[in-house]
Every structure is written in structure tokens, then in C-alpha cells.
Amino acid sequence: MKSLKTACMAALLTAVLTLPLLGAHLVVNGLSTTLVVNLWPVGIAVLLVFVAQLLDLKARLGAITQALPTVSLSSASFSRHIRLWLAVVLVAALIFPFVASRGAVDVATYALTYVMLGLGLNIVVGFAGLLDLGYVAFYAVGAYSYALLSQYFGLSFWVCLPIGGLFAATFGILLGFPVLRLRGDYLAIVTLGFGEIIRLVLNNWDSLTHGPDGINGIARPTVFGLELNRRASPGGTTLHEFFGIPFDSLYAVIALYLIALLLVILTLFIINRLVRMPVGRAWEALREDEIACRSLGLNPTLIKLSAFALGACFAGLAGAFYASRLGTITPESFTFIESAVVLAIVVLGGMGSQIGVILAALLLTVLPELARSFSEYRMLIFGLVMVLMMIWRPQGLMPATRPRLELPTAEEAHQ
Amino acid sequence: MNDLLPVLAQQVINGLSLGSIYALIAIGYTMVYGIIGMINFAHGEIYMIGAYVGVVTITALGAASGAMPLALVLSGALIIAVVVTAAYGWTVERVAYRPLRGSPRLVPLISAIGMSIFLQNYVQLGQGARDISVPPLLPGNLFEIDVEGFPVSLSLTRALIIFATLALMIALTLYISRSRMGRACRACSQDMGMANLLGIDTNRVISFTFVVGAILAAVGGVLIGLSIGKINPFIGFVAGIKAFTAAVLGGIGSIPGAMLGGVLLGLTETFASAFLPTEYKDVVAFGLLVLILLFRPTGLLGTPDVEKV
Amino acid sequence: MSEPMLSFENVHTFYGKIEALKGVSLTVNRGEIVTLIGANGAGKTTLLMTLCGSPRAASGTIRFEGEDITQRETHLIMQGGIAVSPEGRRVFPGLSVLENLQMGGFFSDAERIEEDLERVFTLFPRLRERSAQRAGTMSGGEQQMLAIGRALMSRPRLLLLDEPSLGLAPLIIAQIFQIVQEIRDEGVTVFLVEQNAHRALALADRGYVIENGRIVMSDTGSALLANADIRKAYLGG
Amino acid sequence: MKSPLLTVSGLQMRFGGLLAVDGIEFQVNPGEIFAIIGPNGAGKTTVFNCVSGFYRPTAGEIRLDARAITGQPGHRIARAGIVRTFQNIRLFRTMTAVENLLVAQHAQLDTNWFSGLFMLPRFRRAERDALERAAYWLEKVGLREYANREAGNLAYGQQRRLEIARCMITQPRLLLLDEPAAGLNPQETHELDLLIRELRDQHDVAVLLIEHDMSLVMEISDRILVMEYGRPIGIGTPAEVRSNPRVIKAYLGEE
């Protein structure tokens, strides 16, 4: 009868926890604040917990998930067919915008931005093991550099995209240089502080950034020089005029999706090469043991800096893209919670695993969008999912398998 | 020059009361970090819950009897808030972190962020997303001195904040340094597994840490409800980040450090508002953090961690 | 001399999927020095730590003083009169030497701590010299002394030593083995894991040889020392 | 006589009130195996830390050939040709053995990002050579068949050897070994003995060794420095040291 006792205790605890917050509702009623008592939710919560504890639901669920066949994407057969899979996914991704609804394409574009951010942060956190809680700062730098350059100098998206990445990388180096010698969590808090500083400066430097209102009317990317707007800018031509078709803002949505896809592919290509290069190995080694690295002649600061700057660079690219997609950016778009979500993507994906990061990014961005209709419970569920996922798969969706350079074993070598 | 003195005095009072709240919350971060090496991002939410439970109880007590003496209402609110919030602290650890013991370092961090989002929205579900106002229950000042035409004042609520913080801090420091539980905390913060091998019940120590952190945060929450008079489900987030900053500033893991960091942060913000455009106060605060860490990589009172090779 | 204090019955232990102990059975009698020898990775440390409950045995029974402690929580096991000087020393790096020793006597009262401190300081004068130094900055050997000292602080009835001679200077090693003998003479049972098989077997009443997670041989210390196979495999011919 | 490879003179290291190393002088000649022994806490590891750039000595000078390297950061010193192992093994535990050896070659590899991103021939060649060198060294330390195993899963003695191989692949001129035989059984210690000699004889490296296992030290060393309380109490050949009464009293004990 131990379980009955624990179930009672758990139920009692639940009552204590929920009574003041779910059972009594504060209502500001004009001048006075009053309480409206509603014990239903408390009762339900208590009952649920009681039953769950009594039946030891957690253990049962655990048993069920244990029993589920785990689809291991990293299995040998998968990696053998990886090229085939990649091709299939790519083709699907290319067809997608032409068959899906406008809303779906929009969400997909949004998700791709997070894929990019996740892949970028994965370099810093997953590969190099540097906990960066201010990643969003570089995203902001990229976004604002495009917004400002286009606003003040009329530079086009394609010119600003690399500049945005470069600016962000420069910021990464400037920040990284002094702080990368900090250990573990101190680095985390400094980057967090730096992220906040960037946001606050953007918020307060009205004369340049328009303060909390942010920058409006940021130009969209052009497609081979053609604008995607309804009305051409002075001297420009729009896509629909060029082809002599009626304007439909759907073209812009599709074009943006394709650009995002392109950027993601580029990112994947670069990162995939990098992890196979000496610098990729050095990142991992550094994550494992900095002291050993130094003893072997690797310069930790430089190596960390390269990871930091590269991660920042991708955030900058993503930022520039984000600004051009939405047309509006405000400092509030770059709060800590963004960094947290991107970090969650990396960890949930399985640190250092790229397919994992992509899956996690899609999961964490598309799911909340799909759940918009439960808007009240949306974020509640989001938070809960984050916790449960961590408990369910602490090693992430797809634990990292960095491509390993294999040495044929002796027998193989002799063949 | 004469005019400056009363202004400074007033600003110091302002800064101290602001910093005290940071300090109260910072303790929770510092203790948890010290022991399980994890940034408990949900701690700010614990503080927010403390504030809500406080306001709910105040309203309930006030509504039930109408004429209950204020002191009784307040102490009742404080006690209930402390109990319920402590229960939250305990439960959060039990549910969201304990199953992750032994996982890679970032895993509990994400779980904590998830918990923070969850709690924020859970309170929103129960209490709505809107501001809840608390009428000024303790109006009036502890003192108001007129210094050459400039009134320097300390309101009752702010006085309460400062004194409560001081008292709790002293009590906690004594407890940690004198009690067996305190010693167990020190052992756990160094090497949890080894502490376990010495016969120390590490799970109890961890729970204790979360409960103590929650208690202090609850006190902070109730006091903030009284003094600021406006709460919403999001107050925990900003306060949490600030308090965490304070904890790091003072040297994370160190309880006096959290106190020092909190007060320092409060004073910095206040003086930055006073002598620069107000809007830049947070920039100055975070700037200070970065600066201090550059020169003292483990915070003001943190012990530099040597790794002997 | 023959009342079993500790017994393992068919104990299996896993690290994830790796089976590190594959059905180990052994006994340690009250007042004995028992040593466990074996190659690197044979499972010596695992065996010792399984007794402490971390990692926990997957199956089998471990009894200590007649009670089944297989599923008991680590801290409860350790409170029952067992102390360990673990592999890798695991001194509390940020605490001073003195504080480390005090932690060893966590459940003692102030008076007893004073007594025990005095005893440890007499055994290891270097620790007295350095009582205020942070343990993490001590040299490897000094930390080893501290780890052993800390284990002694709780006045255990069963003392577990995992390679106590690792990293110690020859003089100190001799001294450590001397101390082990003295402790036994005070009535403490000692379970000793050693790489330094020569000395360990010379000292031990009985010895077990572990290979690949299995006990492959057991005998008195002197008999093992004389065994040709053992000499060849563990004593360098 | 050849000019010394490493010259340490007047070395002093102070930690607060503690003089951990004081007045240490020695030279290591090319091709020599030089050992430092002494009681626990004598300051041996601290000497290593100073030589390998992990500590900045409070006084004294360290020269490699004729060039002063005192106080330079560790990675510079490593590139200059002094590499070390650690008293507690420090491998990259989740990387495979062969990758451990590739990381160690970082300084010799083509780290140009451009050639890497586009897989230029130069890059491929550098990588192939690196793999070959890794294979060579794995063979050498008897770990060829464990090449693709995670280093953390290797047995202790194997880890020790891998750590040595990882040092050797950087083509050092001076190898610093901190208690390489600790935790090895006599059989493994014997294999280690052979390996160290081989390195010295075939790979042109001088060895500076800390060890408490006297059977190893006495057999392998050309010269020995004995320290106590941070100060030198004797230096000489194994025979000289073994009969030095101060050394016997402080360290060896009567046999």
C-alpha cells in the first residue's frame, strides 16, 4: 500500500500547488481586485495526479516507450542511402511551395530560418562546446545591418546578406576575444549580457534604430533583379510587370521560401565540410579537453574564436533574411527567449547532430504554429514538451555522430 | 555640492531596496548552481508565483474578514506564499530536474527553460495574462527628512524589503555555516557523488536547496507585490535575468556574493538612471557585469577555480 | 575470523549495455584484509562501487553484516559503517584539507572529530602541515593521503581502498600498507583493490583475482603470491 | 658533448606562501632520458607545468636550445617541440584513437578554410598524410586494431600508450611523461619501458620523466634529479642516486 500513500501525498501536494493559482482567480475589477473561486480545475488536477500516481503511470509509460521500436536514423542502412534520402528530401522541399497553401509556405519559411539559426548555434554549442546564451545578438546584428543599410543607403538584399553575415562575425570576434577565456557558465552569462546589451542599445538608440518601434518597410529580396512588390521602386521593375502577369503576393512568399531553402543548403554544405576539416576536429577536441589541446600546440582562443565567429556569421545571414522576409524588425524580436529556443533546438536535436537540429527546428517552430488554434495552451504545451523531451531523450532526437575519419583495421588494409 | 548629498542619500535608498529584491532571488540561483551546477532558469518564475500567491492570499484574507488587522493579513500572506512557493520549488526539482541527474550539462538547462515557459503560461492560464494591481496596503514612510528643502524618504514597504532581506541573509549565512545541512551543501557543491559516498543524502540536500531558494524568492515576490503594486505572469523573467546577473557578479555559488551582487546591481541601475538617461540603466548594468567578469573571471566573491594539471 | 561480514552472490552490473560484472560472488570476513587484483578494466573498481550502490547491481545479492543492501540507497549503505577511498581520490577540490577531513566525519560529533583528526594527522604529517591548503591544489600523492585520511575519519567497520598506492612515493606506499595493517589490528575489516599486487598479496589474508568481470581465482594471499600463473600475469614474471 | 636541449636554471614557483619549487637546475641533453623523482608534493609536476607553459614561473629561466621559452603560453611551447602527458590521463575521450592523433597534428595540417571547403588536392593530400602518420604511430604503440575505438573506452594501459603516441605524432624534441606507469601492473610497466627506449632510440626524442616506480626509473634513466620540498637534493646516474643517503632517507627508504 505504499503506492496509495504516495498517491495521497502527491494529491495533497497538487492541491497545495494548484489551490491558490488555479482555484482562486484574481480579477481586477475597476478599482478593486477581487477573488473568484473556482475549484474545478483544482479537483481535476488532484484527481489526475492521484490516479496517475496510484497506477504508477510514469513507469507504465516508460515501459511502453521502451518497447517502442526506436527508429534509428543513424543506422548503417540509413547512412548508406543517405544520398538517396537527401535527394528525395530536396526534391520534396522544392515542390512543396507550389502545392502547399500560402500559410504553410509561410510557416515553412519561418521554420527554415530557425533551421539556419540552429545549425549556426550548433557550431558554437554542439561542436565547440561553448555555451552561448546571447546568440540572438548576432541574429539582431544581421537583421539590423540589412535593415539599416537598405534604409539609409538603399543597398539591395543580395549585397547586404554577406555584409550582414560579416558584421555579425565581426561582432562575434569582438565579443569573443575578451570573453572566450571565461569558463563554462561564466561565458554563458556574459553572452547573455551581451545579447541584452545589443537589444537595449537597439531599443534606445532612437536616432539610428527608431527605438522600440523598430524599422519598417524593409525591402524584400529581389529575384534576378526583379522586385516582388506590388509597386516598383523608382527605377526598378517588378516580377509581375516583367512577366506581364497580375500581381499576387504569393510569388513573394514562394520566392522567400526558396531563398531560405537555398541559404539552408549553403549552410549545410559549409558546415559539413568544416566538420571534416582540421578545424572541426579541433572544435571537438577543445570541447573535450582544453588543457590537452594546449599541450598539443592548439591555440584554444583562436579555435574558439573561429567557432564563435562562424556561428555568429550564420546568425547574421539568418537575421538579414528574417528582416527582409517580415519587412519589420524591432528590438523585441531579439529577446533572450529567442536564444533559448534556438538553444533548445540544438540540445533537443542532439548536440552536434545536424539532421537532429533540422528535425528539432522544424518541430519547435511548426508545432507551435499548428497549435495556434489552442492559443491559450500553446506555450504551456511548448514548455511542457521541452521538459518532457529532455526527460524522454536526454541525448537528443538524434545523438551526434560526427563524421569520423576511419582508419581501416589491419586486415582490411591488407586486402 | 550641498544639494547633492540628499539626492545621493535618496538614490542609495532606492538602489538598496531594488538590489535587495535581486539579492533575495539571486540566492536561489547561486545555491542551485553551487550544488548541481545548473542555471535554474525557472527560478524567476518561482518568484513570480510567490508574488501571485501573496496577492491571492492578501485578497482572500482581506475579502473574507474585511477587518482583519493588516499585520495579520501580511504575515498570513507571507507564510502561505512561502509554503506554497516552497512546494513549487520542491516539485519543479522533483519533476523536471531529478530525472535528468547525470545527463549532459545542457539538458537540465533546457528543461529549466521549458519549465520556465510552462510556469509562466500556467499562471497565465489560472490568473490571466493581465496586470494585477495591488492597492498600496502599507502607505506611508518610515521616515521623511527634509534636507534643505529636499525630502529624503524611506517608505515602509521599501524599509520592509531592506530589513527582511538583511535578516534572511544573516540567518541563512549562519545556518549554512553552522548546521549539518550547511556542511552537506558544501560537500555536495564540490562533488555530489563523493558526498553521497560519505553517507550524505544528496537528494535531500538538493531538495533543500530548491526549497530555500524558493522561500527567499517567495518573500521577494510578496514584498514586490506590496511595494510595486503591479504583477503579471511575466515579472519573473526580467527579475530572474537580473538576479542571475547579480549572482554571477557576486560569484556564483557564493551566498554573500549573491547579496553583494544584488545590492551592487541595484545601486548601479539606480545611479545609472540618476546620472545618465534612464533608458540606459540596463546597458550599464550588463556592461558592469561583462567588465567585472573580464577582470575577475569568477565574480567578486567567487573562488577562482584552479584546475591542477 | 570467519564470520562473513560482506558477501556478493552472483552480482551483475552494467554500464548501459556493457556488462562490467558478470556474476561475481565473494565473501569478506570480519577482521580480514581481502585484496582484489586484476588487470586494467577487469572490473575491480566496478565491484567496489557496486557495493556502495553506484552503479547499482542489476541482479544478485550483496549482504553486509547480514542485511541485504543490494537495493539500498548509497548514502544509507555508507552510513552503515562503510567508508571508501575511491578511485581518482575525489577529494573536494575547493575545500581545505581540514574541511575535507571533517566531511569524512560527517556524522561524528565535534569531540570525536578532534580525536580522529589527530589520528589522521599523525599518520600523515603532510596533511597537518597543509591543513589550510585547498585540496585541489595538492599534489597527486598528497591528495591520495587525504582521500585515505578522509575515509578513516568516519571510523568505518569496513574500509574500502581502491588502489591506495597509486601515485605515491615508495616510502609512503610502505607506510600505507603499514597503516592498513594497523587499522586491521584495530578491528577494521579492509577490502583492498590493488595494482601493486606484490605488496597487496603479501599483506592480505585472502585474495581474489578478477578477470573480465568474473572472479577467476581465490585463495590466501601467500598462496596466490606463489602461484605461477598469477606471477606471470600480474607480477611481471 | 652536444649542447643541451633543455636548460632549466634557477627555477622557482611560489603559490602564495608556499615555495613549491625553488632553485631547480638541470639540463636535458638530446637523446637523453632524464628522470625527476622525489616524495609526494616535492614539486615535480610543478616543474613540468613550468616547462610546458601551464604555469608562469616566479623566477628562473627555461631554454629550449638557446632560446628562452620562459612564461610562453602552452601551445607555443608545444609547437616549439615540448609536449607532455598528464598525471591523470587527458585524452579526448569521445573521439576515436585515430582522431586523437589527427587533432594532435593540427599544427602540421593544412588549415586553410578555402582549400578545405572546396577539397582542393592540397587539402586531401595533407589529410591522407596525416592518416598515414596516425596509422604508423598506432602500430608503434600496439593500438593499430583499436584505431576506431573511442579513446575513453580503452583500457587504462592502452590509454597511457595512446597518450604517448599522441605526443609523439607532433614530432617533439622533448617528451615530458608524468607518472606514466601509475596504475599499470608490472607487466604493462615493462612494455612501457621498452616503448620509451624505442622512442628515444628511433625517434630522436629526449625524455623527461616523473615516476614513482623505482624499477622503471632506475632501469631506464640516464640521469636522475631528486627533489624534496621543492629543492634539489641530488642529481646523477641511477647508481649515484641510489646510494645517496639523503635520497634514501627522504624517498627510497631502506630496502
Add this chain to the structure above:
Amino acid sequence: ADIRIAVAGPVTGPVAQYGDMQMIGAEMAIEQINAKGGIKGDKLVMVKMDDACEPKQSPTVANQVVNDGIKFVVGHLCSGATKPAAKIYDENDVLMVSPAATNDAITAEGFKMVFRTIGKDSQQGPAAGKFIVSHLKPKALAIIHDKQSYGQGIAEQVRETAMAAGVKPVMFEGISKGDTDFSALITKLKTAGADVIYYGGYHPELGLLLRQAKEQGLQAKWMGPEGVGNKDLNAIAGDAVEGLYVTLPQDFTTEPENAALVKAFKDKGQDPSGPFVLTSYAAVEVIADSIKAVGADPVKVADYMRKHTFKTPIGELGFTASGDLKDFKFVVYEWHKDASKTAVK
């Protein structure tokens, strides 16, 4: 077919009260129109959208409106949130009528599809500025704002008016939205000897400012724009609100011809006196009337709106080419601790 109207404003967040006003106003209009048979048989359907009053969220909301194929929007409320959304609507031929956003810039870009049923800050600001100069006669005027388009915009208008009248503010400073501890700023105001303080922004911050000012014994007269005139201000600041001056749209609930409408609100237990209830009602009405005339094509509706006038509870409305009202009046009120207000002559 049903005609969907998105009503976009803050449903959550610190100024959700304004969203309530908008929602009840729009809802009432839609109900009443549907009760009368809808628009030629087509019912109006209200789709609630939440932008939390944040410029960060409104573009997402606007895109969703476009993606969902909704053609008419009543909203957004806060100027900062309205600005980026307006651009998206205009680009995609969605008609937007804001019942509350007052910042001038919203209609300044020559949009075709953007309208509002409220005045502009260039009317409200100078009204406040003149009132300050002529009635409050400050010795030291301080102006605080929340740095958002609305708050800062109107604060600047007030400053200009005051400067033109020869009153130079001793302080003009921004605070951050969401801040809670203003004690340092209050001390600063005390030091500057401010006796009249204008706050440009929304009520949550002003409430705290008032409360903390009282705590520190700061003696000054406060004034703010229509974004602060709200009962919730009293709930935060308590007695400290007494004597605050606010500019608000003229209160039409007291007009005799609105009596039936006011009663309809009261019957539902709703309060029609909030500044944006009737403007929202009017916004729906204007859209509905135009659809009735030219059909549910938003471009034609916009065209029609520019050319005609509409009878609404807030008077006879006509729109300029830019989409603004031809005529709108702000009135100065004094706010009291029981949340009532009295007009100041």
C-alpha cells in the same frame, strides 16, 4: 457568404484593456448589423486576433489575416503595432480601419487601404501642450515618454507646442516599457524641481510613476494622453491619480441620440464609456455601410469610404485622401481617484 472581419488588438499583455474596449465595440456593431439581417443577407463574422500591442507580433498577425483570406480589419490599436501591419494590408489589398492608433505616421505613407476612426496626435499633442502652458503654467515642465511611437510621438508634440509658447522643458526622457522601479527617475524629477510632468505612453507605467512619486513626496501635476485614461490606472496608483489631466476623445456616450446604444451595452454588462468602444463600433459600421453600397471588394470599399460620409455614434464621419478623419475632437479631462472624470473648461 459570410464576410469575415478581423478585429486585431491586444487581447493579452499589459494594455489588453484597450483590446476589450475594441472587442466589445466591434462585437456590438456586428451583432446589431447581423440582427438587422446582415449585409444583403450576408452575415458579418468577427475573427479575434491578438497582437499584444507589440510591433513584433503585429506583422505576423497581418500575414495571417492575408493568408487566411480575410479582407477587412478593424484594428490595430497601438500605433507601434499598427504601423508595420498597415503596410502589409496595403500591399495585399486588405482594408484596415484602426479605431485607436493616433500616431500621425500611420497614414502618412500614402496607403490606399488604411483608415482610422480616431484623431491624430498632431491634434491631441498640441491640445495638451496648450493646456499645460495656459492652465498649468509650469515653473519646470518635465516630459517623460515610453519611447514607443505613440508615447514618444505625442511627447514630442507636447514639447514642440510648449517650446513654441516659450516653455522649455527641464527634462525630456524615455523610460523602458515594462520597467517597474522608477524610484531613481522620481528622485531625479524631484531634483529637477519639476512641478508639471507630462507622460507620453500607456497607463501601466504611468500608474507606477504616480504611485512611486507619491511615495517619495514629489509634488507635481501630471498629465497624459488618451492611452492613460483607464480605470486600471486607479487600481495601480490608488489615490495618487487624483488630479491627473488627460486628453481623451470626446465622450459620446452622453449624447442623447446614443442612448439606445448605451443601453444595449449596459444590458450586456459592458461599459461603453471607454475611449475606443464607440470608435470601434463606428469602424465596423463604416465598413459595413460601404460593403452594402459597393460589395465586398476591399479596394472598392476603400474608394467608397473616401468619397462618402457616414453617420455613426461618434458623429458624421468623412475621410481624407490619406484615410484620416476630416474632423475629430480631443477634450481635456481631470481624472479622479474613483476613476471618474470631469471635463476641464
